[in-house]
Amino acid sequence: xxxxxxxxxxxxxxxxxxxxxxxxxPQLQLGGAKQVSVLNSSDVYPLNRPGEANQGLRIYRAxxxxxxxxxxxxxxxxxxxxxxTAAGKNPTVISNLISTxxxxxxxxxxxxxxxxxxxxxxxxxxxHIVATGPDISRxxxxxxxxxxxxxxxxxxxxxxxxxxxxxxDVGARLPDMNWQxxxxxAPQNVVKDSAMPPFRYLFETKKIGDAPSRDALNLPKExxxxxxxxxxxKAEAKQLVAYLLSLHTDVPLYDAPFTPPxxxxxxxANKQ
Amino acid sequence: MSxxxxxxxxxxxxxxxxxxxxxxxxxxxxxxxxxxxxGIYFDRHSGWFDKQVYSPYANAAxxxxxxxxxxxxxxxxxxxxxxxxxxxxxxxxxxxxxxGQFPPLAGSEWVNAKDYKRLAQIPLExxxxxxxxxxxxxxxxxxxxxxxxxxxxxxxVLTYVRSSWGNQAGAVAADDVKLVRATVAGKPAIxxxxxxxxxxx
Numbered sequence: 001x002x003x004x005x006x007x008x009x010x011x012x013x014x015x016x017x018x019x020x021x022x023x024x025x026p027q028l029q030l031g032g033a034k035q036v037s038v039l040n041s042s043d044v045y046p047l048n049r050p051g052e053a054n055q056g057l058r059i060y061r062a063x064x065x066x067x068x069x070x071x072x073x074x075x076x077x078x079x080x081x082x083x084x085t086a087a088g089k090n091p092t093v094i095s096n097l098i099s100t101x102x103x104x105x106x107x108x109x110x111x112x113x114x115x116x117x118x119x120x121x122x123x124x125x126x127x128h129i130v131a132t133g134p135d136i137s138r139x140x141x142x143x144x145x146x147x148x149x150x151x152x153x154x155x156x157x158x159x160x161x162x163x164x165x166x167x168x169d170v171g172a173r174l175p176d177m178n179w180q181x182x183x184x185x186a187p188q189n190v191v192k193d194s195a196m197p198p199f200r201y202l203f204e205t206k207k208i209g210d211a212p213s214r215d216a217l218n219l220p221k222e223x224x225x226x227x228x229x230x231x232x233x234k235a236e237a238k239q240l241v242a243y244l245l246s247l248h249t250d251v252p253l254y255d256a257p258f259t260p261p262x263x264x265x266x267x268x269a270n271k272q
Numbered sequence: 273m274s275x276x277x278x279x280x281x282x283x284x285x286x287x288x289x290x291x292x293x294x295x296x297x298x299x300x301x302x303x304x305x306x307x308x309x310x311g312i313y314f315d316r317h318s319g320w321f322d323k324q325v326y327s328p329y330a331n332a333a334x335x336x337x338x339x340x341x342x343x344x345x346x347x348x349x350x351x352x353x354x355x356x357x358x359x360x361x362x363x364x365x366x367x368x369x370x371x372g373q374f375p376p377l378a379g380s381e382w383v384n385a386k387d388y389k390r391l392a393q394i395p396l397e398x399x400x401x402x403x404x405x406x407x408x409x410x411x412x413x414x415x416x417x418x419x420x421x422x423x424x425x426x427x428x429v430l431t432y433v434r435s436s437w438g439n440q441a442g443a444v445a446a447d448d449v450k451l452v453r454a455t456v457a458g459k460p461a462i463x464x465x466x467x468x469x470x471x472x473x
Contacts, residue, residue, distance in 0.1 A: 029323045040340065040349035077328050078338060108337045129340055133328075144326055255324040257339050 030147050039252040048152050049246045056243025059236050060157060063199065070159035071168045073249065075144035075256075076133030079104070080111035088122035097121050105132075128259035141169040141249050143256040149249050164196055172250040178218070180241040181233050186223040202237035205229055351428035358417055359395075359429065367437040374412060375405035378437035382468075388444045390471045392430060392452040393462065395419070401464025416461065423449045 001007070035044040049057070060066070082103040087094045101114050115125045131143045145168055150156045174180065182189055185203050187196040203217070205225045216230040225231055233241075252258050319325030322332050329335045356365050359377075363369050367378035377383050382391060382405065395418025402411045418426045424446040434441035462468050 025321075029321070075326075075328050080338075127340070129338055131328075144328070146326060147323070252340070254339070255326055255335070257335070259340050 033147055033151060035151070036148050036253055036255075039254060039257060041251075043251070045251050045253060046148060046151055046248075050242065052239050053242040053246040054152075056239035056241070056246075057153065057157070059202075059240040060243055061155070063240075065167075066157040066159040068159075068161060068163035068196070069165070069167045070162050071150075071157050071166065071247065072145045072159070073135045073141035073143070073166055073168045074133060075131045075136060077131075078258075079130055079132055080106045080108055081128045081130060082106065082111050082114045082118070083126050083128055084118065084123055085126050086124040088124065090122050093121055094118065094123045097123075126259075129257055131256075131258050135166060138165070139173060140166040142260070143249065143252065143258050145249065146253060146255045148253065148255075164194075167244065167247055169247065169249045171245040171247040175245060177241055177245065180244055181237060182217060182219070184237055184240065185217055185231060185233075186219065189220060189223050199237075202234055202240065204232050204234055206232060347428055348432065351425075351432040354421070354425055354429050355432050358421070359433070362414075367433070367439075375403065375408070375410040377433050378439060380405050380439075383433055384439055384441045386441070387472075388430060388434075388442075388448060389452055390468065391434075392418075392426070392444065392449055393456055393471055394468075395421075395426065395430075396449075396453055397456045397459055398461030399468065400461045401467075403465045403468065413461070423447075423453065 035046065037043065038045050082101075084094070084098065097118060101117065102110070103114060106114065111127050115127055118125050131141075133144075135141065136143075149168065150158075179190060183191065183196075184199045186198050187194040206229065208216075208228055208230050212230055213232050215232050217233070219225075219231060250260075252260060316330055317327075319329065320331055325332055325335055329338070362374040363377050364374075367376060369376035382394075382403075385391060394414065396416060397419075398414055398416040400413040402409055404410070418429070421429065427444045427446040427449045430444040430449070433439065434444065462471075
């Protein structure tokens with residue numbers, strides 16, 4: 001081969017540059033990712049999962065949940081809503097002014113202009129930042145996913161096909177443990193027309209002893225076992241549900257700002 | 273068939289060589305146009321490789337301009353900082369005070385009073401002597417810690433104290449603090465519970 005060395009150099013350069021772009025650069029950029037602070041709060045995000053939920057990540061992986069579910073919310077855009085909090089001394093002037101202004105779906109400059117007009121007329125306003133897009137309007141999250149969401153996931157279960165809904169924020173959307181267990185045992189019981197297969201091998205059907213188990217599922221007649229039997233979740237089912245409930249992305253971050261729908265002043269009461 | 277084949281053997285054995293010609297102008301123009309479009313696309317969608325800039329935001333400046341600046345959440349965060357700096361040293365960031373030294377604010381009947389006037393007067397004027405908080409007697413002297421804060425800041429801190437750690441009393445407005453400040457101007461510290469109780473609630 002006449003130009004063997006040149007071809008070797010060229011191939012090496014191509015592979016080295018792609019390694020640099022796809023391995024080295026992301027590692028330099030996000031390899032040192034740490035917990036970040038939640039916007040307008042002294043809380044940090046994300047918190048490490050409890051051990052049971054970490055076990056649940058393995059169950060999630062082993063059952064191939066990522067084949068039908070994603071864990072990544074996308075955001076098409078963002079908008080500012082100007083919200084009146086107090087009308088002040090001239091409510092009629094303010095309401096007349098508001099009827100002439102556009103207050104929803106503004107960009108940052110329009111929002112500031114509208115807020116200025118209302119404040120100079122004597123009203124008080126707040127500017128709310130909301131994420132927009134198909135995923136957001138389906139209720140799958142309040143903001144787009146960011147790298148920190150996956151800080152404690154190993155391996156990350158991004159998923160690429162959405163036969164079922166996105167699960168990035170499922171712990172905030174459906175926080176009821178019993179609902180999740182019922183849904184795993186018989187999806188069509190709680191979501192009619194669901195395409196999800198039942199995961200009954202995560203449960204045990206056993207004879208009722210002296211008294212029914214505390215964990216026994218409360219199933220309707222068509223899904224219930226024979227009389228005298230009860231359905232009890234195995235440890236795997238509980239772990240999987242603990243993992244699902246640990247999926248929370250409902251906090252605003254610097255990289256993904258939004259105004260939380262409700263602001264509670266007794267914040268510690270909401271902590272899980 | 274006397275014609276000998278023409279001697280082309282030398283020509284067919286020769287190494288073929290490619291003809292050279294100039295790069296056509298239209299390719300050059302096309303390349304430049306693509307480079308230009310690529311540059312525009314890069315500017316709009318790359319976020320300039322900033323790790324904090326994600327898809328709908330074009331660059332760090334745009335992300336910065338969409339950080340919530342106003343609203344209840346921002347005010348709460350600000351008043352929490354002020355509280356921790358000014359009041360939290362003694363009364364604790366959890367509002368529980370220090371046993372035997374500084375009375376708690378969480379669940380305190382003085383904090384949760386229906387009106388704010390008595391409460392607002394304490395940081396504006398200071399408090400000495402003995403007071404009873406949650407059934408316990410406290411003997412500590414507090415300086416006029418709030419006198420240096422602006423009306424808006426003190427109102428925000430009072431609102432924070434009255435709505436945190438399980439307290440559920442109403443908010444305090446900056447104008448209200450202004451009125452109280454006008455009445456206490458130049459007065460010495462409140463002397464104990466009897467005098468505190470003479471202040472209209």
